[in-house]
Amino acid sequence: MNLLGFLVLASMVLESSQLTCQSDFRRPEYNDISVECGTTSINLAILACPVVYTGYNESLLILNYMFNKAECRGTLDETVTPPVVRFTFPLNMTNACGSNFVTTSAAGTGVFADFSNIQTVNVSGVVRSNDPTTGIVTYNAELKYYYSCAYPLEYLINNTQVDVSASSIAVRDNNGSFISTLSMELFSDLNYTKRLVVPSGGLELRTKIYVQVQAANLTDQYHVLLDRCYASISPHPTNSTFFNLFVSCSKDQLTTMHENGDSHHARFSFPAFRFLEQQNETVSTYYLHCITRLCEISTCNDFKQCRNRRRRDVDPTGVSEATTLSSAVPIVTKNENSLASKEEVLSSSNSESESTMGLGIVVGILAMGVIVVICVAAFLYKRVRHF
Numbered sequence: 001m002n003l004l005g006f007l008v009l010a011s012m013v014l015e016s017s018q019l020t021c022q023s024d025f026r027r028p029e030y031n032d033i034s035v036e037c038g039t040t041s042i043n044l045a046i047l048a049c050p051v052v053y054t055g056y057n058e059s060l061l062i063l064n065y066m067f068n069k070a071e072c073r074g075t076l077d078e079t080v081t082p083p084v085v086r087f088t089f090p091l092n093m094t095n096a097c098g099s100n101f102v103t104t105s106a107a108g109t110g111v112f113a114d115f116s117n118i119q120t121v122n123v124s125g126v127v128r129s130n131d132p133t134t135g136i137v138t139y140n141a142e143l144k145y146y147y148s149c150a151y152p153l154e155y156l157i158n159n160t161q162v163d164v165s166a167s168s169i170a171v172r173d174n175n176g177s178f179i180s181t182l183s184m185e186l187f188s189d190l191n192y193t194k195r196l197v198v199p200s201g202g203l204e205l206r207t208k209i210y211v212q213v214q215a216a217n218l219t220d221q222y223h224v225l226l227d228r229c230y231a232s233i234s235p236h237p238t239n240s241t242f243f244n245l246f247v248s249c250s251k252d253q254l255t256t257m258h259e260n261g262d263s264h265h266a267r268f269s270f271p272a273f274r275f276l277e278q279q280n281e282t283v284s285t286y287y288l289h290c291i292t293r294l295c296e297i298s299t300c301n302d303f304k305q306c307r308n309r310r311r312r313d314v315d316p317t318g319v320s321e322a323t324t325l326s327s328a329v330p331i332v333t334k335n336e337n338s339l340a341s342k343e344e345v346l347s348s349s350n351s352e353s354e355s356t357m358g359l360g361i362v363v364g365i366l367a368m369g370v371i372v373v374i375c376v377a378a379f380l381y382k383r384v385r386h387f
Helices: 003-017 048-054 297-303 336-386
Strands: 033-037 041-047 061-063 075-077 084-090 100-106 118-129 144-152 162-165 170-173 181-187 208-216 222-232 242-247 256-259 265-271 283-296 331-334
Touching (some): 041 048, 041 144, 048 084, 242 265
Antiparallel strands (some): 061 118, 118 144, 208 265, 222 283
């Protein structure tokens, strides 16, 4: 096939597909692929017209040599201009359409600057053309579209938003997190079966509170590791009084770590306390926040070693208020002042009762005195009449 025949064939393919290419019917360029690094999947979009110009169509673009998997094939999307070939695959090592997962470690930067070691998993692969030409030579250029997404395994998230960032990647997705959905729950028992119920008057001080941070649908390659958990008066930790329950390897003496970095959930407990700043209020109200990371199983123990991790005991203003995993409900505890007020009420009631009882006794004595006087007067009156 000569060059003229190749162009004629490309034009025929273009006409048969009814693509609207206009100026996009050209040679392929490096920026013909766009990569969306989602938190549950990776989405690729490749301009279709340069593919057709080169002599291929969407069925001839193969993702990581996955010839026989329908879910790994591209689909032509003509609802956009210019039209694109789309590939979508989940972030799961077992069905990521042949993508490579490589975990690396480096010092934290940006919002992670306070951590001396941040693990990043890089997901990469390539979309190649499958040349249908038979014979010794071909006039079709080989197409290769590379993609790569980097996900730090350190999470600064809340209940509805995930913020996963790298040097050139910034992802926000309200539907979950990278291969997982992280959640925080509070319990009242060591077995983590009874949800914590906060009474309207608040919890008694020193009531044991059990906390669990769990990842659902998490691949077996990673575990959940808590870096720091703290309580703050404001639901948004910025510019708020806070108290560290634990920071890296350092923890409050009354905080107990039950499990961390050993499975798909991390667990710890602490006794209910109150903030002195709220001592003039009837109850003390505060919110729980945790900075969480995923760690590869083979390296989780390294992250739990204090010598490899820098203590993060800085003011939480360095943490974005919209990117912290927080308890869904506030923790409310009784204040000593409210207890004292109740004691005063009880004391006042007792005093009133004692006053009432004392008055009753006085009235009774007076009444008895009057009766005695009347009796004596009657007795004397009878004696006088007798004489």
